[in-house]
Amino acid sequence: MRSTSSTYRTRRVIPLVAVLLAGALSLTACGGDDDKSGGNDATGGTETGTTVTLPKLNGKSLEIAAVWSGAEQANFKKVLAEFEKRTGAKVTFVPAQDPIVNFLGSKIAGGQPPDVAMLPQPGAIKQAVDRKWAKPIGTAAKAELAKNYSQGWQDIGKVDGTQYGVYYKAANKSLIWYNAKVFENAGATEPKTWDELLTTAQTVYDSGVTPFSVGGAEGWTLTDWFENIYLSQAGPEKYDQLAKHEIKWTDPSVKDALTTLAQVWGKKDYIATGALQTDFPASVTQTFKGGDQPKAGMVYEGDFAQVNIGTAGAKVGTDAKVFPFPAVGDTAPVVSGGDAAVILKDSEAAQALATFLASPDAATIQAKLGGYLSPNKSVDNSAYPNPVQQKIAKALIDSGDDFRFDMSDQAPQAFGGTPGKGEWKALQDFLNNPKDIAGTQQRLEADAAAAYGG
DSSP states (O other), X not given: OOXXXXXXXXXXXXXXXXXXXXXXXXXXXOOOOOOOSOOOTTTOSSTTOOOSOOOOOTTOEEEEEEOOOHHHHHHHHHHHHHHHHHHOOEEEEXXXXXXXXXXXXXXXXXXXXXXXXXXXXXXXXXHHHHTTOOBOOXXXXXXXXXXXXXXXXHHTTEETTEEOEEEEEEEEOOEXXXXXXXXXXXXXXXXXXXXXXXXXXXHHHHTTSOSEEOOTTSHHHHHHHXXXXXXXXXXXXXXXXXXXXXXXXXXHHHHHHHHHHHHHHTOGGGBOTTGGGOOHHHHHHHHHSSTTSOSOSEEEOOTTHHHHHHHTXXXXXXXXXXXXXXXXXXXXXXXXXXXXXEESSOOHHHHHHHHHHTSHHHXXXXXXXXXXXXXXTTSOGGGSSSHHHHHHHHHHHHTTTOOEEOHHHHSOHHHHSOTTSHHHXXXXXXXXXXXXXXXXXXXXXXXXXXXXXX
């Protein structure tokens, strides 16, 4: 979804992840219904597991800010409620706006920063450190990280070797969800390659349903489209170079990726009307509402789309199915993202909350509710509510340190994480006019050069 830590190094893509996903996502699964935020059979004898010791914090209060809304926010509040139950502290969730660094800047300038913030970019963590907002993670939380996380997930929360972030939430952003009834009626099949995806799209179109729903009102969804195509087509080395702006956005590899992307975006009949006015939640729900005639047959986005599928009244594995983003080049892409807890006001309560969020106890609660992936390897796989989600989670954990983090999340926020600016705006303009490949490249490069400092 959304800057770059100079200490972060992107990871190799390993075939294992794609293999696991390919096997996993061909499964069907019954139900994505929310479970109660209970048990973790693998981790202890209480309702949510008690693998971590927390201090008593009666009378203490703290705020945590995140951009999450809707069901995602509601599910996270259940995690916070368990922290309150165990410690006696009072936690208030503060809804933030994108870009969250700007939101936090206003709060800090006004003398009212939240105690903890969930930051969705490695670069946002670095910005918080550079501006002297962020406080280092304490001994207890670091011990939980060392016990429960691969080195790679620990490292992307560091700046200059110091741990500032606890990655609580992860994402697999290489998935295309589809309306099972639409595919059945059309006689469409799950594609494995980009050419097969175009064939599937035409089959869906011929059946009378628009193939794709695109949430173009939110530019981050468009960067995810580009990144999957670019990673698969240009390869991981080029991906790393472009992520660090070691090659320019006017590079021929970018032209190739935009040309490929235009094979979908350039066919207006392939995209549900009003894409630039459609936000991400609506892009998902309109794919699974409307019976045999939804507004679209497919929607691209990560595993977290399951929350929105649920709000549409559809069930994962029966009404809504999924396949890996098809291979454009030799290998199907696997792109990850995530959100990290960062302490802004150091206190016993804030450190305790970071420790809790680094434990399997916290992640297990939200895993059971669906629409969530944890990078915490100590979360029992059975906590996830359906076989599709379990396999996606297993693939993430089995990848260890070998993953590619979302490219726009590695870019400076001004380029890769600001509504109406930089990459978000350039790709929205490209969605509106997919013929302007050269102009799009030039705008991307001008904005990138300014954001990266040359």
